[in-house]
Amino acid sequence: MKNKEAPGMSLIVKSVTRLTAGLILIYGIYIVFRGHIGPGGGFAGGVIIALSLVHLMLAFGKDVVLKRLDEARGIIISSLGALAFLILGIVGFLGFKAPFLKERFEHFSAGLIPIYDVVIGVLVSSGLFITFLALVLLTGKREKK
Amino acid sequence: MSLYFLCLILFCIGLYCVLRKRNIIKIIVGVGIIEYAVNLLLILIGYRQNGRAPISANDQEILNMVDPLPQAMVLTTIVIGLAVMVILVALALRIYEKHGTFDITKIRRLKG
Amino acid sequence: MEIHLILIFMICAALFAAETKDLISSLIALSVAGLGLCLAFLILKAPNLAITQLVVEIIYVIILIRATIDKDLPLVRDGRWLFNTVSAMLFAIVFLSFAYFALKEIPVFGQPLMRVSNEYVTSGLEKTGSANIVSAITLNFRSFDALAEAAVLFTAIIGVLAITRKTGKIDEK
The missing domain is CATH 1.10.246 (Serum Albumin; Chain A, Domain 1)
Incomplete structure (x- = not known):
């Protein structure tokens, strides 16, 4: 923090980011979980979570974020989200004599809809973040040449 | 009727931008404008006069909701538009890296 | 208004x-x-x-x-800009004249056709338990829609990762 070669933007931006990035992340999770009772849903909440990571990365430089979520780990999380969507569809199909992607058991509030929302949120957030990361790393590699 | 016509004018501006401009980023902007016009036209068709949002509540009657089916379709359309836009930007960056320009008429002459 | x-x-x-x-x-x-x-x-x-x-x-x-x-380049304007403009205008005119006939079939603004979605609106809450009718449609009545949407987005992500890949493995040696 103190040395002059610290990557990223100025001290003001870093201080404000330290306050707001967590709030944006929590708001994204809130939007994901209220998709069945109000406006919101898995896609919008997932994009908000990805935007909080992008915000962190624009302020602090890419090394801070790359330590926690790099490309190899992000594509694994995103694939797990896509696979879980399919498995949730097959669960109702096999065990409960319902059509594919429907369910016959009664969950807490709205059947499988909140769980689908969470799964789509995982897929979208990690996928969009590694897409942004790939585009930025491509540009950085070209500038270095 | 005039609303639909204004929407189609917006579509035509996007079409002009795609056909006429030479910069690849301008072409991507034109694709975005076309996508906005189509989304807005689909939502305008499903609107009901003095309707309310398609979210159920206890104290209101059910039958004056706006049409929820175009909204579900447009939700899918926005996601597909984002996917198309990301792929286009990646292709444009690759073209810039290989040819050194965004101008689509210069790409032919440079040859690798 | x-x-x-x-x-x-x-x-x-x-x-x-x-x-x-x-x-x-x-x-x-x-x-x-x-x-x-x-x-x-x-x-x-x-x-x-x-x-x-x-x-x-x-x-x-x-x-x-x-x-x-950092790739801002000036707009070049040589060659056939008249031809390009005229052909773009021609496309717009053809499109608008077809749209004029198509707009007569579309329902009037403010009075939608609710032939399909009457069922969703009246029985959406007690069949799915979701108060938000739009997410009830995308995730329960028409779930294949959400499945295809997730498939398209996932394919786009894999496509971007494949396009922006750094080097092939043959170039290493």
């Missing part, structure tokens, strides 16, 4: 985005048109779409500005 004003505002923003010479201001004008679309969704009683459009708009602008941040 507000919808007319917002549409005219969006048309002005789109014209500016198409005609300005600076790439950064063109992108910002595109995002202004997107914010107008978000307002139009709010007035047309579609809050789900308003949230999604607002958020997607921000990620468009971030990705596009990051892509063009």
Whole structure:
């Protein structure tokens, strides 16, 4: 923090980011979980979570974020989200004599809809973040040449 | 009727931008404008006069909701538009890296 | 009436985005048109779409500005700009004249055809338990829609990772 070669933007931006990035992340999770009772849903909440990571990365430089979520780990999380969507569809199909992607058991509030929302949120957030990361790393590699 | 016509004018501006401009980023902007016009036209068709949002509540009657089916379709359309836009930007960056320009008429002459 | 004003505002923003010479201001004008679309969704009683459009708009602008941040080149204007303009105008005229006949079949503004969605509106709450009818449609009545949407997005992510891959393995040796 103190040395002059610290990557990223100025001290003001870093201080404000330290306050707001967590709030944006929590708001994204809130939007994901209220998709069945109000406006919101898995896609919008997932994009908000990805935007909080992008915000962190624009302020602090890419090394801070790359330590926690790099490309190899992000594509694994995103694939797990896509696979879980399919498995949730097959669960109702096999065990409960319902059509594919429907369910016959009664969950807490709205059947499988909140769980689908969470799964789509995982897929979208990690996928969009590694897409942004790939585009930025491509540009950085070209500038270095 | 005039609303639909204004929407189609917006579509035509996007079409002009795609056909006429030479910069690849301008072409991507034109694709975005076309996508906005189509989304807005689909939502305008499903609107009901003095309707309310398609979210159920206890104290209101059910039958004056706006049409929820175009909204579900447009939700899918926005996601597909984002996917198309990301792929286009990646292709444009690759073209810039290989040819050194965004101008689509210069790409032919440079040859690798 | 507000919808007319917002549409005219969006048309002005789109014209500016198409005609300005600076790439950064063109992108910002595109995002202004997107914010107008978000307002139009709010007035047309579609809050789900308003949230999604607002958020997607921000990620468009971030990705596009990051892509063009130091590659601003002047607009070249040599050769057949008259031919290009005339052919674009011709396409627009053909499109509008076909649209004039097509618009007669579309229902009047304010009175939608509810032939399919009457079923969803009346029995959506007790069949699915979800108060938000739009997410009940996308995730329960028409789940294949959400499945295909997730498939398209996942394919796009894998496509971007394949396009921006660094080097092939043959180049290593």
